[in-house]
Amino acid sequence: MKLGIVGLPNVGKSTLFNAITNAGAGAANYPFCTIEPNVGVVAVPDVRLDKLAEMYHPKKYTPATIEFVDIAGLVKGASKGEGLGNKFLSHIREVDAIIHVVRSFDSGDIIHVDGSVDPARDIETIDTELILSDIEICERRLEKAKKAMKGGDKATASEAAFVERLIAHLSEGNNARGFEVENDDEAALLADIHLLSAKPVIYAANLSEDDLLGGIEANAYYPRVQEIAKAEGAGCMPICAKIEEDVAGLAPDEKKEFLAELGLEASGLDNLIRESYSLLGLISFLTAGEPEVRAWTIKKGTRAPQAAGKIHSDFERGFIRAEIVAFDDLMACGSLTAAKEKGLVRSEGKEYVMKDGDVTLFRFNV
Template sequence: MLRAGIVGLPNVGKSTLFNALVANAKADAANFPFCTIEPNVGVVAVPDERLNVLAKISDSQQIVPTRIEFVDIAGLVKGASQGEGLGNQFLANIREVDAIVHVVRCFDDENIIHVSGSVDPGRDIEVINLELALADLAQVERRIERVRKQARANKDAQVELELLQRISAALNEGKSARQVSLTDEEEVTVKPLGLLTKKPIIYAANVAEDDLATGNDWVEEVRQVAKQENAKVVVVSAQVEAELVEIPEEERADYLESLGVEEGGLKSLIGATYELLGLRTYLTTGEKETRAWTINAGMKAPQAAGVIHTDFERGFIRAETVAYEDLVAAGSMAAAREKGLLRSEGKDYVVQEGDVMLFRFNV
């Protein structure tokens, strides 16, 4: 399951956003720093309207969406890499996630304390990124010391040492590990280090309700920072998300439309995360269930089948495949087959977003 860690300074709206996204979570949200100490974890279904459509076509008994796990990690502060504000514990929590959602305060409210005394997204982002970089630098330097001894007589260690020194130099220059160009082999070498600044990042610009549709100058500041490191920005409103939880589901679309937006923060964040991580979704449907499955972009049919069960990959024969739009237009799987829209794909087929698939395999 994909894990996304929600980070940021204290009192930027992390726990409020988390509570709203997870709906049933019980994370404390209060107006004082370090309200969150232990990370709160919530699993949410990934919104996908295609499942309801396919379930009707197949008269499915149940719908099973794919899921994403959000981890609400306590607020980081300046000095976290040296242990300030229980920083070491919080940094360890971040190492365990696949992607980082960095919540940045882009609203002004005199009733909500800002840990630095004022709203300044650029400064706030720099505080967090610096602490992540310092933690990575310490990690890399420790590894360099160990590898340097081995490098005197070991060519592989010499190669690793050169790689680590490149990363160390970038971190010292204020860059993230993401900005260091690495080969596939080098990626494998550094993966065990669990570098925090290597993780894909999405900046969630948390705005007041009135700025959700248009953004504001603070949001533009966040976008400028993100542009420098090819990160993504999603404009969200923890306030709106909290209000959505209280509104009947059938009324939420109208409420969002009244604010000038088409979707809530959950869908925006998940969409950005999937795009950032290069993820795709394929679908299976039948009388028993209609279900979504998450795979990596570029994955071939046997590996996609293996996501369901390893036996499917080992005994893969072929995949009967139809594009979601073609199946909906045809009205049924039988009609799609009659029209030649249902294809038989082999081991080299690269699964596409929205493929509806049925795997044939030997046990």
């Protein structure tokens, strides 16, 4: 999974990226500090994997990972090449979802590119640039479809009509996430156009330390971000880039203790990962043994053979069955042998839909 962190300059985007990836991207107090997108790979925290490691003492421990891409701040006119322009719109095109960092606190020490803090305006600025870029893409797609129609390809008439409808929707300032498709063919066509404003979004409202630790209700900006997210069906969460920066270099035990002292149950990164999995409809199944314990990320609704294919294509091609025990059952029994004796290890076939936390052994023959 690849998540792109976007936002206007100086909203805390690169500070947040540095904190959650420890990648050391620049975070100076001026626009365009990030000239090339910085990339950091983060392990997905999963206590289930830790428990399996205690049980199996594996030679290898492999958590699921998320790739974060820090994309330089966008400004008005980016779709027309302003600021650093289309270069960064192309970087957004490569990610699975967008983490839109929205500044939601006042500070005289940090310059805002538009001179004042206004989350609704900032969100609209970014949305507008993505939508304008999408309109250009759709217009090119429509021109291509119309040329094909003139050449006698009548099958493209429905595509042209669909794209015209989509352009009208975008031209009213609506993002592609809110565009209603009428059937599976239209859904496939929309996905094939790869629009920026169709990507799932999580709004990360960057709050001050005081607000996050006890005064979110008093923050005038966060409710507006929540309102916008709810209207769009987007994710939304409060975060404090400064606190994330403070805990970034701590050992796991120290980090847990520090967060507890602040009255926080989890770090912003943990919450962000949870929100990302939820937004994208992702779950994890687990494999365990002495050679390796590992978490594998799949879409909800994935059937056993396709899950096996995440490990190796041969597993899917030669799939026979999946031997599965629920993680909680395995922990309660204390060993796989005990779980088998109690009849808790199931043999599942090709139609089985994988569940989050399934501890799985695939049987296959190629």
